[in-house]
Amino acid sequence: MLKVVSTKQVRLGMFIQELKGAWIDHPFWKKAFKLVDPSDLKKLQASVIKEVVIDTSKGLDIEELDEIVKSATLPTSENPVEPLVTPTPPPKPKQISAAQEQAQAKKVINASKKAVASMFHDVRMGKAVDTEAAMQVVDEIAASVDRNLGALVSLVRLKNKDEYTYMHSVAVCALMVALAKELGLSQVETKKAGLAGLLHDLGKAAISSEILNKPGALTDEEFTLVKLHPERGYELLLKANITDEVTLDVCLHHHEKVNGTGYPKKLKAEEISIFAKMGAVCDVYDAITSNRPYKEGWEPGVSLQRMAQWNGHFDEVVFKAFVKSVGIYPIGSIVKLKSGRLAVVIDQSPKSLLTPIVKVFFSTKSKSRINIESIDLSKPHEQDSIIGHEDPVLWGVSDVHEIWS
Numbered sequence: 001m002l003k004v005v006s007t008k009q010v011r012l013g014m015f016i017q018e019l020k021g022a023w024i025d026h027p028f029w030k031k032a033f034k035l036v037d038p039s040d041l042k043k044l045q046a047s048v049i050k051e052v053v054i055d056t057s058k059g060l061d062i063e064e065l066d067e068i069v070k071s072a073t074l075p076t077s078e079n080p081v082e083p084l085v086t087p088t089p090p091p092k093p094k095q096i097s098a099a100q101e102q103a104q105a106k107k108v109i110n111a112s113k114k115a116v117a118s119m120f121h122d123v124r125m126g127k128a129v130d131t132e133a134a135m136q137v138v139d140e141i142a143a144s145v146d147r148n149l150g151a152l153v154s155l156v157r158l159k160n161k162d163e164y165t166y167m168h169s170v171a172v173c174a175l176m177v178a179l180a181k182e183l184g185l186s187q188v189e190t191k192k193a194g195l196a197g198l199l200h201d202l203g204k205a206a207i208s209s210e211i212l213n214k215p216g217a218l219t220d221e222e223f224t225l226v227k228l229h230p231e232r233g234y235e236l237l238l239k240a241n242i243t244d245e246v247t248l249d250v251c252l253h254h255h256e257k258v259n260g261t262g263y264p265k266k267l268k269a270e271e272i273s274i275f276a277k278m279g280a281v282c283d284v285y286d287a288i289t290s291n292r293p294y295k296e297g298w299e300p301g302v303s304l305q306r307m308a309q310w311n312g313h314f315d316e317v318v319f320k321a322f323v324k325s326v327g328i329y330p331i332g333s334i335v336k337l338k339s340g341r342l343a344v345v346i347d348q349s350p351k352s353l354l355t356p357i358v359k360v361f362f363s364t365k366s367k368s369r370i371n372i373e374s375i376d377l378s379k380p381h382e383q384d385s386i387i388g389h390e391d392p393v394l395w396g397v398s399d400v401h402e403i404w405s
Contacts, residue, residue: 011041015056097148162213172201199247284307288306328353328354334390335358
């Protein structure tokens with residue numbers, strides 16, 4: 001039986017059939033689900049959604065909940081009663097600056113890179129992937145993301161061609177974790193998203209390094225082979241005893257586009273899961289901001305601008321959440337200030353995505369280097385501000401990485 005109830009009346013154990021209101025205001029990607037996660041309940045009741053439709057044939061009704069509460073025995077030392085709602089999860093770890101996290105992020109990256117390389121080797125040899133070890137890698141990456149996302153993601157962009165595939169997996173894992181948090185997914189879903197990011201490109205283990213690292217354009221035959229990597233990866237994951245549905249789904253569908261022109265299945269919009277949509281954004285962002293054998297990586301801020309213009313490629317809601325997770329001006333972005341100076345973003349400000357912390361290093365007026373100075377654009381007394389992204393190549397600047405890192 002379907003019943004409309006207030007979000008204030010919703011409790012764990014109910015089956016949510018429909019969320020009332022505009023879909024853009026919905027706090028979940030799921031259309032219908034049983035409410036079992038306390039964080040989901042808090043998310044729903046904190047949202048602008050005022051009413052939901054519950055299906056009492058699939059979950060608890062309001063009256064059933066009342067009976068449970070009434071019949072609950074008072075707890076005693078001999079007869080303890082489990083609480084109906086699980087305890088509130090621990091508070092989020094304290095955020096630290098990118099500079100403070102940088103040393104630890106380097107350790108996490110190096111360890112993760114070795115672990116991913118080992119997984120690729122095992123898959124090539126027909127061995128099973130140790131999911132417990134893989135999840136430990138995800139946990140380490142997620143912990144670094146919690147402390148400061150920009151530190152790890154900006155450093156992992158600095159990869160050479162020989163380690164690109166492994167480092168790309170680490171980067172996508174971190175980006176997936178950050179995006180999952182921005183979308184308000186549960187802890188379990190966030191970990192699944194991270195594992196999917198770590199293993200999404202496993203199919204490239206079946207492609208020769210000569211093709212993957214080819215400095216020039218691929219032939220039609222080579223490109224056709226590369227495009228098979230999602231399906232090959234899916235097969236390899238199954239052989240490696242990976243049964244997690246999210247990991248399998250993202251591996252197979254992270255190259256799908258919402259307009260139906262992606263591969264391998266040409267899925268459209270709602271046919272693509274939220275996790276595969278997340279994987280598509282994270283995969284492309286790291287790919288285009290990284291130096292590849294055949295081209296230099298684009299500056300992070302410019303990359304976001306260009307991705308925003310690719311109509312029909314990404315899910316709009318997911319892409320907007322991604323921009324919020326990495327920042328409108330990600331670490332490593334070159335920006336032009338109102339004063340005419342060029343600056344590189346070195347950290348985000350907790351106050352606003354529009355006022356990051358930057359290092360000024362160049363004057364466009366004198367067309368020359370100036371003394372490097374760090375500026376927090378969110379400070380009340382700071383008069384300078386960003387007027388837009390800038391391409392450092394136009395000014396003959398080629399050492400941006402050295403300036404911010």
